[in-house]
Each structure stands twice: as C-alpha cells, then as structure tokens.
Amino acid sequence: MSIRRSSLMQSIKTQRGLSLVELMVALTIGLFLLGAVGIIYVNTSNTSRSSTLEAQMNEDGAVALELLQQQIRLAGFSNVDNSGARLFSGRAVLGCDGGFSSNAGGTAFEALTCSASAAGSDALAVRYEANELNSQTVLNPAGVRVPANCVNEGIAAWNALAEGASSATPMVLADNRYYVANDADGTPSLFCQGRTGAGFGNATALVPNDENMQIEYGITRLPTTGGIVPHHVAGYVQANNAALGATAANWSRVAAVRICLIVRSATAVPTGDNTVADVGYYRDCAGNALTPTDRFLRRAYVTTIQLRNVRPALPANYQAGVDPWSTLYEN
Numbered sequence: 001m002s003i004r005r006s007s008l009m010q011s012i013k014t015q016r017g018l019s020l021v022e023l024m025v026a027l028t029i030g031l032f033l034l035g036a037v038g039i040i041y042v043n044t045s046n047t048s049r050s051s052t053l054e055a056q057m058n059e060d061g062a063v064a065l066e067l068l069q070q071q072i073r074l075a076g077f078s079n080v081d082n083s084g085a086r087l088f089s090g091r092a093v094l095g096c097d098g099g100f101s102s103n104a105g106g107t108a109f110e111a112l113t114c115s116a117s118a119a120g121s122d123a124l125a126v127r128y129e130a131n132e133l134n135s136q137t138v139l140n141p142a143g144v145r146v147p148a149n150c151v152n153e154g155i156a157a158w159n160a161l162a163e164g165a166s167s168a169t170p171m172v173l174a175d176n177r178y179y180v181a182n183d184a185d186g187t188p189s190l191f192c193q194g195r196t197g198a199g200f201g202n203a204t205a206l207v208p209n210d211e212n213m214q215i216e217y218g219i220t221r222l223p224t225t226g227g228i229v230p231h232h233v234a235g236y237v238q239a240n241n242a243a244l245g246a247t248a249a250n251w252s253r254v255a256a257v258r259i260c261l262i263v264r265s266a267t268a269v270p271t272g273d274n275t276v277a278d279v280g281y282y283r284d285c286a287g288n289a290l291t292p293t294d295r296f297l298r299r300a301y302v303t304t305i306q307l308r309n310v311r312p313a314l315p316a317n318y319q320a321g322v323d324p325w326s327t328l329y330e331n
C-alpha cells in the first residue's frame with residue numbers, strides 16, 4: 001500500500017505544470033524573440049522597398065537619356081540631291097532656359113519664343129530629315145509605312161521650304177520639342193510634341209518621374225572672315241547666354257548638347273535608420289547640395305551629345321554676311 005502511494009505521488013510530481021514565474025519568463029523570452037524577428041522583417045522590407053524604388057529611378061533616368069541622345073544625335077541630318085546639296089539646311093536645334101513660352105503645336109521652329117523666366121526646367125527643339133532608317137515607322141491611314149515622330153505618330157511629307165528645306169518638294173521633316181511637365185496624374189514627366197507633317201501631333205508624356213531638365217550648349221570659337229570654320233568646343237553656355245540668344249548665326253556655333261535630368265523615385269521611401277535629410281540629400285545640375293524633406297529619392301543624370309550632322313563635312317572658309325548654316329554644310 002505504501003509503495004503504491006509513493007509511486008502515485010511521484011507520478012503527480014512528474015506531471016506538475018509550469019509555475020507562474022516560469023510562464024512569465026517564457027512569455028518574456030517569446031515576446032523578445034518575436035519583436036526581434038519583427039524588427040528584422042521591417043528593416044529588410046524597408047531596405048528592399050528603397051532598393052526597388054532606387055532601381056526604378058535609375059531605369060527612368062537611363063531611358064529618358066537614351067531617348068534624348070538618340071534624337072539629338074540626329075539633329076541636322078539630311079539627305080543630298082544629285083548635285084550634293086543638302087535637302088534640309090535649316091537650324092537643327094533651338095533651346096530655351098525655363099522652357100518655351102508655349103509648347104502647343106502649330107508654332108513654327110523659328111517662331112518659338114522662351115518663357116519670361118529662365119527659372120525652372122529647360123526645353124529643346126530638334127529637327128532633322130526623317131526616314132525609315134533613322135526613325136520608328138508606323139502605318140498611315142492609307143496603310144503605307146512612314147517615319148514617326150517622338151511619340152510614334154506618322155509624319156507626312158510636306159512643303160518645308162519655309163522651314164529650311166532646299167526646295168518646295170515635299171519632304172519628311174521631323175521637328176520634336178522636349179520639355180518637362182506634369183502628366184494627368186500630377187507626376188512630373190519628360191514630354192514631347194512632334195510634327196505629323198505641316199501640323200503637330202499630341203503632347204505626350206514619355207518617361208515619368210523626370211522632375212527637371214537643364215541644358216547647356218557646347219559652342220565653338222567665333223569664326224573669322226576667310227578663316228576655317230571652327231570645329232572644337234570652346235565652352236558650354238546656357239541658351240540665354242549672349243553667345244547664343246535668339247540669333248540664328250550664333251546657334252550655328254553649337255557643336256554639342258549637355259543634358260542634365262533630375263529624376264525622382266516613384267513614391268516616397270521609408271527613412272529606416274536614416275534621417276529625412278539623409279534620405280532626401282542629392283546634388284542638382286549645378287552641383288548644389290539639397291536636402292528636401294518629402295522623402296523622395298533624387299539623382300542628377302548627365303550626358304553630352306555631339307552634333308555630328310551640323311558640322312562641316314570638310315573645312316570651309318567663313319564668309320561674313322552669308323547664312324552660317326549654308327557655310328557649315330559646304331562639302
């Protein structure tokens with residue numbers, strides 16, 4: 001009887017539950033581990049989100065620069081007739097600090113005017129003879145494949161004599177205007193509006209999150225009468241610089257275009273262990289350090305494009321009083 005009672009008591013002791021102290025210690029350890037796992041998850045999630053937004057920002061910047069490079073390299077391109085004369089010898093580029101006074105289509109290239117204020121994003125117009133080799137192509141209403149403008153609208157051949165064509169013979173002249181504006185959702189974007197022939201197509205957002213575009217122009221030395229037209233860039237200036245201004249003769253000195261785009265992330269990023277100032281820190285196109293507090297990432301993307309089609313094919317003597325573009329295109 002005593003042996004059986006002893007075994008029963010031992011069994012009861014063996015099956016006894018946790019004490020209150022032991023339970024509280026276990027809960028405390030569990031909560032600590034759960035909190036540590038939660039912190040690691042949140043930090044990892046924030047880092048992943050920031051990395052994704054940064055990668056998207058880099059992609060937006062690269063795509064925008066690639067589009068602009070492709071177009072600017074074509075500036076001034078023209079076929080030649082049987083005598084070797086260029087079919088298009090009009091001005092190839094025209095820019096404005098602070099943008100054009102109106103981006104609406106219908107304004108002739110030479111009639112474009114600049115905004116009253118040079119502050120804000122710049123604008124650039126680029127012209128060249130378009131064909132099926134240097135441009136995307138689309139089917140026109142008649143089912144014929146034709147070159148397209150910057151937003152993939154077909155360009156019809158038209159009489160561009162007043163725009164710098166060598167004759168009234170219809171030609172396919174591309175005239176694309178690039179600028180930064182807000183799209184329908186309020187997102188700052190790189191826009192373009194281009195010719196569809198004698199008229200213009202729709203202004204269309206090309207790349208989102210492009211917040212600002214600043215442009216400088218590489219100009220050659222002033223030509224001297226009887227001297228060889230200079231080829232080498234002597235310096236970079238803005239569009240409103242006295243070396244350019246609104247004079248066509250001055251713009252004939254432009255041999256390169258330097259583009260700086262300020263691109264931001266698609267959405268605000270989590271700060272994580274960083275301060276808001278650290279998250280927003282970036283340098284603008286002038287090299288100034290800025291720290292906006294809206295938690296958007298920003299970065300300046302810069303490229304320089306040579307205008308190979310607007311330089312002389314062979315050295316030519318400059319003649320005072322002669323259209324500088326005809327001088328540049330002698331060959």
